[in-house]
Amino acid sequence: MTTLESWLILAAVPxxxxxxxxxxxxxxxPIELIEMPAEQLRAIGLSSAQVAALHNPKRQRIDHALIWAEQxxxxxxxxxSPFYPALLKEISSAPPLLFVRGEDRWLRxxxxxVIGSRSASLDGREAAYDFSAALVAANYVVTxxxxLGIDGQAHYGAxxxxxxxxxVLGSGLNHIYPxxxxxxxxxxIEQGALVSEFWPDEKPRPQNFPRRNRVISGLSVGVLVIEAAERSGSLITARYALDQGRDVFALPGSIHNPGSRGCNALIKSGAKLVESPVDIFEEVGALTECAINSQMNLSLPQPENEELPFSAVLATxxxxxxPVDVVAERCKLxxxxxxxxxxDxxxxxxxxxxxxxYIRTRRG
Structure with a gap:
């Protein structure tokens, strides 16, 4: 029995x-636990059902995961594992397994x-893009x-x-959601990594996402919240971050905007108000000496010679x-x-x- 196989068997116990x-x-x-007599396992806290699952695992699930790992x-x-991310290992409920697609070195x-509302405003989306661009310029990985919304723009900005x-997904990596x-x-996958603590074929479920949020904060030295309602999954992530001893940053917004109330509440509770990436670098330290100087201006202009795709659609x-149907009619597509x-x-x-x-953004 390999070490990985023994870990899969242990992690599959209900x-x-x-x-x-x-x-x-x-x-x-894990190997020694699997070989322990039932009486000894019960003595250290396992139920009879858990002992049975450890001694007689569902081989199909285990074998499927082993085949998945060979791809x-x-x-x-x-x-x-010496390659398990050290920061994540520090949290009280570190996942026993991390399934990764891409290069796992980015987790270390x-x-x-960078997190926030799924129904973010145009300004919020652009802030997510621009802050992420600044963070990767300072050699941080954006997590x-x-x-939809802020998360997607943060990934794309990086x-x-x-x-x-x-x-970090709230489903198995065979089920990309959304x-x-x-x-x-x-x-x-080509320029970073997808990661999940859920087995590859597990579908997205509501109860998975709070667990996912603790991994997002657990992997990170700090969490930036850009637009969040009063009751928001982003605030759950921020609370996890505080519990884990991570820095929490929030972008302030109008008191009249419901999408800003969560961020404003975080600031009232002690999160650091940020207006530019410099505010983050001053707190956690930039990884490059020139980061603060080069990021004094948040806006990152597009290269003048960059040619945007789908010119016919974009022109409309x-x-x-x-509306989409009007664009289709004008483009004859x-x-x-x-x-x-x-x-795209x-x-x-x-x-x-x-x-x-649809409207054109300032970036367009």
Whole structure:
């Protein structure tokens, strides 16, 4: 039996979370636990059902995970692995397994999380993009949750500006959620990593996302919140960050904007108010000497010679909202093709969804 196989068997035992597994490891290694007599296992706290699951594991699930790990760019990191991210190992409920697609080395680099609302405003999306661009320029890895809105723009801001990004999922890595971010996920695999504590075939479930949020903060030296409502998953991540001893930063917003109330509440509670990346670097320290000087201006202009894609579609989108069907009619293209092109342009920060259709962003 290999070490990885023994870890998979241990992690598959029902109702054994990271905390309990860590306690069990004080008695023995996973292989030794599997070989322990039932009476001894019950004596250290396992139920009869858990003992049975440890001695007679569901081989199909274990074998499927082992086959998954053999695929290109697939890795399973165990809690005792020297490659397991050190910061994450420090938290009280560190995942016993991390399933990774991409290069797992990015999980061990200094990371800053950028998170926020799924229904973010245009200004919020641009802030996520620009802050992420500044963070990767200072050699930080940008970490987020692959969600719509702020998360997606944070990932794209890192990728577009030559940096690395880590996406933590609330599902198994065979189920990219949301489905509209499959293209983005593929780009992250090439220039960063997707990571999940859930087994590859597990589908996204509501109860998975708070667990995902503690991993986002656990991997990071600090968490930046850009737009969050009063009841928001981003605030859950911020609370985890505080419990884990991480820095929490928040972008302030109008008192009249419901999407800013969460950030404003964080600031009232002690989170650091940030207006530019310099505010973050002053707190956690930039990784390059020139970071503060080079990032005094938050806005990162596009290179003048950069040619934007889908020029026919882009030419029809301006500062006034235009519906998809009107764009398709003007471009004489099928609606499904126009929607795919608009989605790609939105991921690049060139256009943005608003009530009534799409508008051009300042980046466009």
């Amino acid at each position: 109702y054994l979370g990271g905390c309990r597994i860590s306690k069990l490891l004080q008695y023995a290694t 290109n760019n697939h890795t399973i990191l165990t809690l005792d 680099e200094p990371q800053l999380a 987020s949750g692959l969600a 990728l577009k500006n030559g940096g690395a990004t880590v996406a 489905a509209s971010h499959r293209t983005l996920a593929s780009q992250i 989108v301006g500062k006034e909202a235009i 099928p609606i499904h093709e126009v929607m795919m092109q608009l989605l 342009l939105e991921l690049q920060g060139v256009v943005s969804t608003v009530p009534g259709g």
